[in-house]
Amino acid sequence: MDHGIVVFNGCGVSPVRIAREVAERGFESLFFPEHTHVPVASRRPDGRSAEGYAHSYDPFVALAAAAAVSATLTIGTAVCLVTQRDPITTAKAVASLDQLADGRFVFGVGAGWNRAGAGQPRHRPAHPDGAPGRPGPRDAGRLGRGRGRVPR
Numbered sequence: 219m220d221h222g223i224v225v226f227n228g229c230g231v232s233p234v235r236i237a238r239e240v241a242e243r244g245f246e247s248l249f250f251p252e253h254t255h256v257p258v259a260s261r262r263p264d265g266r267s268a269e270g271y272a273h274s275y276d277p278f279v280a281l282a283a284a285a286a287v288s289a290t291l292t293i294g295t296a297v298c299l300v301t302q303r304d305p306i307t308t309a310k311a312v313a314s315l316d317q318l319a320d321g322r323f324v325f326g327v328g329a330g331w332n333r334a335g336a337g338q339p340r341h342r343p344a345h346p347d348g349a350p351g352r353p354g355p356r357d358a359g360r361l362g363r364g365r366g367r368v369p370r
Contacts, residue, residue, distance in 0.1 A: 222247030224296045228274030237284035241291050248284055249296035249326065250277040254303070278311040285319035294324030301329045 223240050227233055227250040240248045253271035260268040281293045293315075300308060316323040 220246035222249060222292070224249045224251065226251060226270075226274065227277065227280045228253075228270060228272075233275060233280035233283045234287050237288050237291060237293075241288040245291070247292035247294065247324070248281075248288075249294045249324070250275070250280050250284075251296050252277045252299050253330075254299055278315055281323070282315055282318055285315070285322065289320075292322045292324060293319055295326045297326040297328035297330075299330040300327045 223245050225236050225240075225248065227236070233250070237248055251274070253268070253274050254276075256268055256271040260271070262268045277295045277298060281295070284291065284293050298308070312323070312325050316325075
């Protein structure tokens with residue numbers, strides 16, 4: 219079984235050092251999250267301060283540095299906040315990074331969270347997998363094949 223690491227890339231250690239250490243310890247992959255828009259008084263969904271998020275690196279820049287110092291690590295975003303990015307610029311960054319990493323890039327995407335709506339769904343519809351308010355594995359499989367939408 220392969221194991222990977224997700225590291226908040228604003229923790230005061232350079233992405234180059236993190237990548238070298240992760241690879242030296244035998245891990246298969248390294249993922250960096252993204253936090254592009256962090257208001258000064260922002261709070262995480264759990265109530266803790268999100269102030270440190272403002273110091274995080276752009277994940278594509280940090281992952282390019284990581285890819286340059288390791289020929290084996292799979293690298294990726296955990297997650298890229300695609301709703302906060304220009305789609306053409308993001309597509310170019312993804313394609314460039316995948317080329318620079320010799321195909322070792324995994325593009326994890328998401329919409330992020332906001333303080334007002336974090337964990338507060340308005341409705342809790344039943345889904346085919348039985349999990350209220352959340353898409354399940356069957357939904358993901360259907361969506362991944364381009365066959366529909368998650369029921370609302």
